[in-house]
Amino acid sequence: MKKLSLLAAILLYSASVSANGIDALKAFIADTKTAQASFTQTVLDKSGVTKQQTSGTMAFSRPGKFRWSYQKPYEQIIVGDGSKIYLYDVDLEQVTIKQLGQALGSSPAALLAGDNEIEKFYVLADAGSHDGLTxxxxxxxDKEGSFNQILMGFNQRTLAEMKIRDNFGLTTVLKLSHLERNPKLPASTFKFTPPAGVDVISDGK
Structure with a gap:
C-alpha cells in the first residue's frame, strides 16, 4: 500500500505529563504557536501486521498552516497555506489541491494546526497511563470522516506517540523525535507552487 492517507499523520503536540490528557492538550493549544519535528509512521492492518513504513519531517504554524514531507520510501509533500491544502506525489508527478475551510476543523490536522475550538469537532477523554505514556x-x-479515533501518548512535555484508527480497520502509528516548540519558521515553509509539467487536480473553488 504505497499511497499515504492524506493528513492521516498530521498530528503533534507537547504538554505536561503531570496533567491529565485533556489539560495537556489545552496547554499545548495555549502555548504552542509553531513547531517542527522528525517522524516515523507505520500503518498496521486489522491483525497488527505492518503494511507500510514511512519517515520524514513536519512543521506547523497555527492556525491552519502546516508542511509534512515524506522522504522514505516514497517522496510526498503535504502543505496547508491557511486557505488551501496541496498534496504533491513526486512519483506520480501529480498535485491535488483542496480548499482548507471546514475540512481542517474536522480532520486530524485540527489537533495540530487548528484554532482553539478543538471540542467543537472532537469528544475528548482521558485514557489513563500505559506503556510508559499518559x-x-x-x-x-463528524461520523462521515475516514477515521474514528485518535490516541495520543505523552512522555513528559512531548507527544511521544499517536495512533489513528480509521474506518477501514487500519491503524497509523506516528512517532515523533527532535521536537522543537515555537521555532521561527520562514513564510516559505507553508507556500507551495506546483512544479512545471505535473498534473494538477483541483476542487475548482
Whole structure:
C-alpha cells in the first residue's frame, strides 16, 4: 500500500505529563504557536501486521498552516497555506489541491494546526497511563470522516506517540523525535507552487 492517507499523520503536540490528557492538550493549544519535528509512521492492518513504513519531517504554524514531507520510501509533500491544502506525489508527478475551510476543523490536522475550538469537532477523554505514556483519546463528532479515533501518548512535555484508527480497520502509528516548540519558521515553509509539467487536480473553488 504505497499511497499515504492524506493528513492521516498530521498530528503533534507537547504538554505536561503531570496533567491529565485533556489539560495537556489545552496547554499545548495555549502555548504552542509553531513547531517542527522528525517522524516515523507505520500503518498496521486489522491483525497488527505492518503494511507500510514511512519517515520524514513536519512543521506547523497555527492556525491552519502546516508542511509534512515524506522522504522514505516514497517522496510526498503535504502543505496547508491557511486557505488551501496541496498534496504533491513526486512519483506520480501529480498535485491535488483542496480548499482548507471546514475540512481542517474536522480532520486530524485540527489537533495540530487548528484554532482553539478543538471540542467543537472532537469528544475528548482521558485514557489513563500505559506503556510508559499518559494517553488521551479524541473522537471526531463528524461520523462521515475516514477515521474514528485518535490516541495520543505523552512522555513528559512531548507527544511521544499517536495512533489513528480509521474506518477501514487500519491503524497509523506516528512517532515523533527532535521536537522543537515555537521555532521561527520562514513564510516559505507553508507556500507551495506546483512544479512545471505535473498534473494538477483541483476542487475548482
Amino acid at each position: 494517553w488521551l483519546t479524541a473522537t471526531p463528532k
